Amino acid sequence: MTRDAGQGRSRWTLIVAGSLAWPALGGCLREDGDDAERFRDAIPTAAQIEVAGPEAGEATSTAAAARGPLAPGAWDDGPWAKYYGLTREIRDGVNDVTAIVLGSAWVIVHTEPSSLGQREAIWGPWADSLSPAEYRFRVTERAPDEYDYALEGRKKGTAGAFVPVLSGRGHGRGDPRHGDGYFEIDLDRARELDPFEVREGSGRIRIEHDLDPRVTRELFVGDRWVSAEVSPSDSEVTWVAESVSSEDGTGTLYVRAHDDAQETRLTRLEDIELASAWRGDGAGRADVSVSGGDVPASVGTVHAVECWGADFATRYYSDTIEWEPTTGDLSACVFAEPIAPR
Numbered sequence: 243m244t245r246d247a248g249q250g251r252s253r254w255t256l257i258v259a260g261s262l263a264w265p266a267l268g269g270c271l272r273e274d275g276d277d278a279e280r281f282r283d284a285i286p287t288a289a290q291i292e293v294a295g296p297e298a299g300e301a302t303s304t305a306a307a308a309r310g311p312l313a314p315g316a317w318d319d320g321p322w323a324k325y326y327g328l329t330r331e332i333r334d335g336v337n338d339v340t341a342i343v344l345g346s347a348w349v350i351v352h353t354e355p356s357s358l359g360q361r362e363a364i365w366g367p368w369a370d371s372l373s374p375a376e377y378r379f380r381v382t383e384r385a386p387d388e389y390d391y392a393l394e395g396r397k398k399g400t401a402g403a404f405v406p407v408l409s410g411r412g413h414g415r416g417d418p419r420h421g422d423g424y425f426e427i428d429l430d431r432a433r434e435l436d437p438f439e440v441r442e443g444s445g446r447i448r449i450e451h452d453l454d455p456r457v458t459r460e461l462f463v464g465d466r467w468v469s470a471e472v473s474p475s476d477s478e479v480t481w482v483a484e485s486v487s488s489e490d491g492t493g494t495l496y497v498r499a500h501d502d503a504q505e506t507r508l509t510r511l512e513d514i515e516l517a518s519a520w521r522g523d524g525a526g527r528a529d530v531s532v533s534g535g536d537v538p539a540s541v542g543t544v545h546a547v548e549c550w551g552a553d554f555a556t557r558y559y560s561d562t563i564e565w566e567p568t569t570g571d572l573s574a575c576v577f578a579e580p581i582a583p584r
Contacts, residue, residue: 281363281381282351284389284412286421288344291451293333293468293485296326296493296520296554323550323559325528329495329518332483336470340449343408343425347391350379369398375435378404387417391425395435407432421453430475445475465489478511491522494581503532510535517581523552527577549575 350365356378357364366378376398381391390411394404410425427447433440452467465488472481480500487493497516502509512535520526526549533543546561549570558570572578 278351278355278358278363280414281355281383281389283414283420284381284387284423285347285351285391285410286344286412286423286451286453287348288337288341290421290453291340291344291449291466291468292337293466293487293493293495296329296518296524296526296550322554323528323548323556325516325518325530325546325548326526326550326554328516329520329526329528332497332516333485333495336449336468336483336485339427339447339470340468343427343449347379347393347408350393351381367404373436373439374398384411387414387420388412389414395432397435405431405435407435422451424448424450443474444477445473447472491524492520494519503535512537519577519581521576524554525552525576526550527575527581529580529582547575547580549577551576 351363353365355363355365356367361383362380364378364380367376368378369376374397375395377393377395379391379393381389384390388411390409392406392410393408394406396402396404406428408425408427410423412423413419413421426449429440429443429445429447433444448469448471450469465486467484467486469482469484471483472479474480478500479502481497482499483495483497485493485495495516495518497514499514499516500511501514503512503514513533515531516528517530518526518528528548530546530548531543537544541563544561544563544565546565547558548556549558549572551557551574556569557574558572559566560568560572
């Protein structure tokens, strides 16, 4: 059993890379308020939901810029700590999805709506001349200050019903839950409408968010909570990542996955858990466990711990089956205790 067990590349990169080129609506952006403003307020910006990472602190910004962003699949191929790299890759994958989806939605809703009623605003329909589908964006008030929004599509030139490829829920500024909500992407339905738009990934991606200060969740306490769940329809693979970050740059990421820990993707699926935490200067720790699949029953669960400094280099590494030799000293870890759910 090699160290690939527990270090399988994140499926986030497979989802993000080239698979979410959402259509954009032409037209001039509005800069002044109008009657559609309350419908726009329910949709968060990508910046609001962005998951902070272990490079976010001011003390590490220069070092992070010098290293550059991790290329897809490159988290385990550099001078940085391995699990720092995996933490970054998962975090960046979640942020890429939210940036693409919410960035496109923001552009759409800041144009003039095609239809505006007391309870609903609609933008579109519109279509690229080379696209086989046409789309519209619809925001509906389902209760006072509570809104559902959807990007809906249908085959161009037909009178068929629009079907949602993106659906979400948010709250207006007058609601104490403003900043809370979710959105969900149906990759299979998007591919049915236009196979060129979604070439990789299947199933659903669901992002939930809670932006209230000092939010408390089952796993973490912090200022901003974001959860991302990937459920492919063509395999039994699943990924769930929960993150809480605070204004001081500290954060925690907890991942539960059922996936093949081997890079070949030709062996059985394991149950993988990753818990990472970092300080404002970027230094952090990751605790990993792998069980099931190709892990021998005599071994049970494999555990590994890795700590890194503000320069992202490994300060300590150890595991229970000697994937690699133990290096460094546990006293060098910025967090002395394992990172685990409360």
